[in-house]
Each structure stands twice: as C-alpha cells, then as structure tokens.
Amino acid sequence: MDFQHLSYWQNKAKSLEIETRLFINGDYCDAADNSTFETLNPAAAHPLAQVARGKKADVDRAVQAARQAFDDGAWSQASPAKRKAVLYAFAGLMEQHREELALLETLDTGKPIRHSLRDDVPGAARAIRWYAEALDKVYGEVAPTGAGELAMIVREPIGVVAAVVPWNFPLLLACWKLGPALAAGNSIILKPSEKSPLTALRLAALAKEAGLPDGVFNVISGFGHEAGQALSQHPEVDVMTFTGSTRTGKQLLKDAGESNMKRVWLEAGGKSANIVFADCPDLDQAVSATAAGIFYNQGQVCIAGTRLLLEESIADAFLEKLKQQALNWQPGDPLDPNTTLGTLIDASHADTVHGYIRAGSEHGTLLLDGRNTSLSAAVGPTVFVDLPANSPLHKEEIFGPVLVVTRFKDEDQALALANDSQYGLGAAVWTRDLSRAHRLSRRLKAGSVFVNNYNDGDMTVPFGGYKQSGNGRDKSLHALEKFTELKTIWIALEL
Structure with a gap:
C-alpha cells in the first residue's frame, strides 16, 4: 500500500x-x-x-x-x-x-x-x-x-x-x-x-x-x-x-x-523499575519487552522502564541479548514507515539528554552510546551499567532512550532498589514464581505493576501513580x- x-x-x-x-x-x-x-x-x-x-x-x-x-x-x-x-x-x-x-x-x-x-x-x-x-x-x-x-x-x-x-x-x-x-x-x-x-x-x-x-x-x-x-x-x-x-x-x-x-x-513523572529474576519464563521475551519499554517513543514515555534490575546470575546473558535487540531501535527519518525510533522533541531536549549521558559516562560503564547519529535532535539506544546508587541517572527522569542497569542478589534487594524513588508510576516483575509475583506486586509502590510483560493494558484499567508521580487516574471507569x-x-x- x-x-x-x-x-x-x-x-x-x-x-x-x-x-x-x-x-x-x-x-x-x-x-x-x-x-x-x-x-x-x-x-x-x-x-x-x-x-x-x-x-x-x-x-x-x-x-x-x-x-x-x-x-x-x-x-x-x-x-x-x-x-x-x-x-x-x-x-x-x-x-x-x-x-x-x-x-x-x-x-x-x-x-x-x-x-x-x-x-x-x-x-x-x-x-x-x-x-x-x-x-x-x-x-x-x-x-x-x-x-x-x-x-x-x-x-x-x-x-x-x-x-x-x-x-x-x-x-x-x-x-x-x-x-x-x-x-x-x-x-x-x-x-x-x-x-x-x-x-x-x-x-x-x-x-x-x-x-x-x-x-x-x-x-x-x-x-x-x-x-x-x-x-x-x-x-x-x-x-x-x-x-x-x-x-x-x-x-x-x-x-x-x-x-x-x-x-x-x-x-x-516516573522512574519505573523493570525487575527480571533468574526464573524469568522467557528471557528473549523479557529482552524484547525491555527494549520496547525504554526505546519506544525515543524513551519519552512517563512510564518507560528506565531502571532495569537484573538478578546477578542472568545479567551478562541478558545484556548481550539486549545489545542485539537495540539494533532494531535505531534513529531514522520519522516519515519512513520502516523507522522504529525517531527524534526527541527538539534540539534543546536532545542537549539535556546528552548532558545526562556525559555525566553518567564519568562514573559508570557505557554499554551502548546512542549519541552517534547525524539525525537532528536524535539519540539512539543508550545503556549504562554499574553506576553509583546516588547517580542522577538512577534518580531523575531523563525522558530519553537511556537505560540504567543494576544487578541484584535477592528479592529483598530488588524490592528495596525498585522502591528507592520519589516516583511510583510503574514497575514490572519477570518470574515463574506465582507467590513471588503476588508478593512483589503488593509491595511495589507503583500505580501499575506488570507481571511477565512491560506496560501492557487497555482502556479497562486505570493509569496513574503513587508518590510524586501524581494522583487520580486516567483510563477506565475510575477516570x-x-x-x-x-x-x-x-x-x-x-x-
């Protein structure tokens, strides 16, 4: 057509x-x-x-x-x-x-x-x-x-x-x-x-x-x-x-x-945590959903999964797969129907995102650097690992395709890391353990918790957040x- x-x-x-x-x-x-x-x-x-x-x-x-x-x-x-x-x-x-x-x-x-x-x-x-x-x-x-x-x-x-x-x-x-x-x-x-x-x-x-x-x-x-x-x-x-x-x-x-x-x-705002346990039912599916959860709409999504929490035993394998998946999210002409990642809203915002990347590269490992693009106001997939816990990239809403990855040892540590935010819009849990899924869903301080998916849903469910992510809800009869x-x-x- x-x-x-x-x-x-x-x-x-x-x-x-x-x-x-x-x-x-x-x-x-x-x-x-x-x-x-x-x-x-x-x-x-x-x-x-x-x-x-x-x-x-x-x-x-x-x-x-x-x-x-x-x-x-x-x-x-x-x-x-x-x-x-x-x-x-x-x-x-x-x-x-x-x-x-x-x-x-x-x-x-x-x-x-x-x-x-x-x-x-x-x-x-x-x-x-x-x-x-x-x-x-x-x-x-x-x-x-x-x-x-x-x-x-x-x-x-x-x-x-x-x-x-x-x-x-x-x-x-x-x-x-x-x-x-x-x-x-x-x-x-x-x-x-x-x-x-x-x-x-x-x-x-x-x-x-x-x-x-x-x-x-x-x-x-x-x-x-x-x-x-x-x-x-x-x-x-x-x-x-x-x-x-x-x-x-x-x-x-x-x-x-x-x-x-x-x-x-x-x-x-939001700074949502995407938590992947070693017993994730489908690692490839989790990688694909993670990429979409941070790179879709150039990362300019309030509920973007900007914090990726990986159980230590699967972290390296997950990140290798994520690097490959990021190849499907490269900046291109927004009018080209084949383009999956367009531009940021303007050059000023692109400069702001670049500033976060520069700051993060001084203190952590830059696994993927999305700054190498000739397209105006564009930033490609960017992934940081091993940033200090107090880094602004952990705490502040960047609103760009920038992912911060943290390894965790057990469920309690994952929960503490996920809830360590002024925001509470969304969170995700990837696990086969039904009890763990229920435990974390109830203890995560977020308006939406996704189990074995990221940001799925439709008009039948409310959308909104805890803490400084706001009040009230969009969508559903509750609106x-x-x-x-x-x-x-x-x-x-x-x-």
Missing part, C-alpha cells in the same frame, strides 16, 4: 494544510493580541507553522464560552444516548482522518509515522469510543435507610474542565482526558504543549463536525506560564487535569490553592470520578 513508503508521506506533508488558530466557542480565531509562536519539525529542524499564542485574555474568552455552554445545558443536560451518539461520531471522524492526524503528530513531535498511525490515532479514537460506550452504564446508588427516608447518591458533571497535556503523546493523552470529561457532560478547554499543538487544533473541528455544541470544546495553544497559568488560576475553572512534569504539577497545586480550590488531577460531583439526595417520605 502507498502509505508504507516514505515518498507517500513526504508528498502528503507537502500538501498538508495546518490549522494554527485558537478554537473558542465553536470557531477558529486569532489570539486577542494577534501574537503567534513557531512550532518546529524536530527531525528537519525547520518551522512547521506560526501558531496562535493564547494568553489570559484568550483563556478568559474560552472559560466564559465553556461556562455558558455548561449552564445552557445543551451538553451537560443532554441524554446519555445523545452524548453517546456524538462521541461515537467524533471517534469515527478521527479514524476517517487518521492519516492526517498521524502526519501532524509525526511532523510536530518527531515520532515515527508507523507509531502515530498504528498506536496514537487508533488509541485516541478508542478512548473516545470507550467512554461513549460506558457513559450510560454508570449508575447511581440508593442507600439503605429506614422506611421513612429515601437516600439517593448521584453523579453530576462538575462544570468547566481545563486539560493540559504534554508533547510526548499529544493526541492520545488529550483523548484520555476528553473521553471521560465529555462523557460526564462537562465543558473543556484543552491546552496542548507549545511544542506539539497541531493535532489538538485539528481535533477541535472534528469535534464540532461530530455535533458537540459550541463552547463545549475549546482549544488554547500557548505557553504554560501564560495560557497554562491563566487556566490554573482562573476562578471559573472547576477541574484541572494535567499530564507533565512533577515540577509543573506542584505549581498547579499552588495555583489552585490560591484561587478557587479547583480540583487538580496530576499524572507526573469518571475526576470529572463528576458526588451528590447525596435525602428525602423524607410521608408515611
């Missing part, structure tokens, strides 16, 4: 029309002060577009539109059947425009087109459709009372939701938040990262075409210290849902406390809890 060839995507990119304006109250518009910012193609290091730079005045307009739409009730009070039909149409339009959305995502972020087309767009549409299907299957409750009372417990949409999403999975993570928030009946202002705004802006038109009432879905492109902070401090925003850095998450909590005590739901108010209605009956 044509889309399996580089030339197809190169030609498609040349004719691509890019929407660059804000989307407020059902229409595209320029920023109030007409300011713009430049978004770059990291693979080619050249500008893609001049995008509207939303600031406080634009946020105020978007929040006013969202509040008015919510109060009018065209969406918030619509029947579940109507909301379901619109969200189904929305998901269908995303699939219909899958090549356009995938291309925008790849050009904007540098991720391989094969992943944008295979994973990001279908996953985003699946999230919207899953919540469309779920929204009329979540019931209220009737509490046990005496004969003279009736107590009902109901969930209602909370109001205006601000969703701030990062640049590593702009479309997918937006839809993880849009799905439950819209299904519950809320109005939304979506603020994509200034590094990857293009799919969010295109998504707005598809949402309107699907039948979302004006004002229910708004998109403000811009910078965190301008548009993002204006949302976090706005007294008419009821909920802030955020995926991004722990540092920014802490600031959002402060802003909420100093404004209207809006609910703030955070999915922040609806973030976007609804729980109300008790107590009725005294006449007897």
